[in-house]
Amino acid sequence: MSVKRRGGSRNPLARDANLTGWLFISPMVLGFTCFLLLPMGMAFYMGFTDWPLLGDSSFAGFDNYKNLMDDDIFWKALGNTVYFSAGLVPLNIALALMLALLLTRSLPFMGLFRTAIFTPVITSLIVWSIVWKYMLATDSGFINQILQMFGIQGPTWLYNPDLAMPAVIVTSVLKNVGLNMVLFIAALQQVPAHLYEAAKLDGAGRTRTFFQVTLPMITPTVFLTVIMTVIGSLKVFGQIYVMTQGGPSNSTKVLVYYIWETAFKLFDLGYASAAATILFCIILAFTLIQWQLRKRWVFHES
C-alpha cells in the first residue's frame, strides 16, 4: 500500500500537468526568448563592439562607453531627456490630479468633460504632433494668430532653441494627461466614503480633508503613476521626430532620438547599442524602485 502511495505522488495527472503546462506556455516562452531576451543580450554585447551596418564587426572593449563619455552630443541628449522628464512629469501629474479631483465631484456634465480631456489619449501621437506643429507655426499658426489679436508678435516656437523643448513638453502633457487623470479618478473612487463622513463629523474643512484623508489614500497610485510617467518620458521619440527632428541646434535631441539617429542614420550600430544599454539601465533603475514601492504597498494594504 505504501509503495503504491509513493508511486502515486507522481501520479499521471501531475505529470500530465507538467507536460500540458509547458505546452501551453511554449509559444510565448519561445517568442519572448527570441524577440526580447536574446535581442537584449545581443544589444548588451554589441555595445562592446565596433559594428558597422555592412562588413565585419570587431570587439572593442569599453571603447564605445569611453567615447560616449566624451561625446558632447550624447551628454546633450541625456540632459535634454532629463529636461523633458523634469518638465513633463510634474506638469502632467499636477494637472491630472487636479482634473481628477474636479471630475469626481458629483456635478452635471462631468462625463462630457472627461471624454473631452481623454480624447487626445486615443489619438495617434503622430497626428497630435503634426497638428501642434501647425498650431505652433510662426506665421499661420493658431497660437501666434491669437497672440497677434492682442498685438503681440509671436515667437518662432519650434525654431527657437529656448522655446522648442517647452513647446514639445506642453504638447506632450496635453496628449497624455487624460490617461493619468483616468487612473487618478479610479483611485479617488476607491477611497471609502465613511472616511469623508468621519472627517466631516470631526469638522475638517475641504483643504484639511484633502491633505489628511484623500492624499494619503491615493498616494500609492500617485507614486506608481509618477514612475510610470517617468519611464514613458525617458522613451520620448515620436513627437520629437515629427515636430523638431531634434533641432534647433540639438536643443530637443533626446536619448531615443540620438540612439535611432546613430543606429539607423549613421549606421554605427555598436555605438548606438552602448547608448541603448545606458537607456536600459536608467529604465531598469526606475523599474526596480517601482517594484519596491509596489511590494511595500501591496503588503501594507493587506
Added chain:
Amino acid sequence: MKAEPMIKPAPRVRLRPGVLLHYLILTLISVIMILPFVWMLSTSLKEPSDIFVFPPQWIPSPIRWENYSEVLQAIPFGRFYFNSVYIAALVTIGTVLFASLSGYAFGRIPFVGRNLVFLILLSTMMIPHEATSIPMFLFMRDLGFINTHFPLIVVPIFGAGGVFGVFVMRQFFLTLPKELEEAAMIDGCSRFGIYWRIMLPLAGPAISTLTIFTFLTCWNEFYDPLIFVNSRELMTIPLGLSLFTDEAGTSWHLLMSASVMATLPLLIIFFFAQKQFMEGVAMTGLKD
C-alpha cells in the same frame, strides 16, 4: 399655469462661485484639448490662401473638398489604412490567443517551474524595445524580413505587449472558480478543451480590454514601422503621415486633410465605446 418652467424640481446645483470656477477650469482645459481637432477639421477644408488670413477663420469659405482628393492622389492613403488595420488585427488576434493560452497555464495549471518562468516573463516587460530594436533589425535583415510586415506583426505579439497580455489574462483566470474545471475534467474534457470551450468564453471582459489596449498600441506604433519598412505601399498610417509631413512642408491644408482621415474613424468608434476604451487604455497603469 400647467408647469412652471422657471421652478424646476430640486435644483441640485446652485451656481455658487466655487462651482462656477470649477466649471470654468474644466471648460478651459476641455477647449484646449478639443481645439486642435476643430482647427484641424477647419483647415482641412480651406483654400491654401485662406490659411494665413487674419483673424483666424473658423468656418472656411469657400469650402474646399478637393483637399481630400488631392491628398488621396499624393499618397496611397487607402493602402496605409489597409496595412494599419490588418497588422493591428493580426497582432491583436495573436496576442489574445498566445497570451490567454499562457495566462491560463500560469493561472490554473500547477506545473513545475511555473513561478520561475512567470517571474522571468514579468521582468522582461521592462526591457525598452528601443534597446532591442538594433539587434532585431540585424536579425530581420539576415532572415530577409526587412521591408515586410513580418516584424511589425510578430515582434509586438511576443514583445512587451504580449508579455503584458499574459499577465492580464493570468490575473483574470485566477479569479475563476475551480469547480468549473473539475466538473469538466470528470466529464473527460481535455486541458485544451477546458481552455478553449470553458475558460476562453468566460474571459470576455478581460479579452475585450486586452483587445482594445493591443489594437490601439499597435495602431499608433511608430518606431517599429520607421525602422523595418521603407517602401511606401507597405507603410502604416502614422509612418505614412510623417513621410507626408516631410513632403507637404507647409501645405497645412493637405496635412490637416490627411490628419482628419487618419483620426476620424477611431474617434467615432471611441465615442461609441468610451467606457471600454478608458478601461483598455487605463490598463497601461498596470504596465511597466
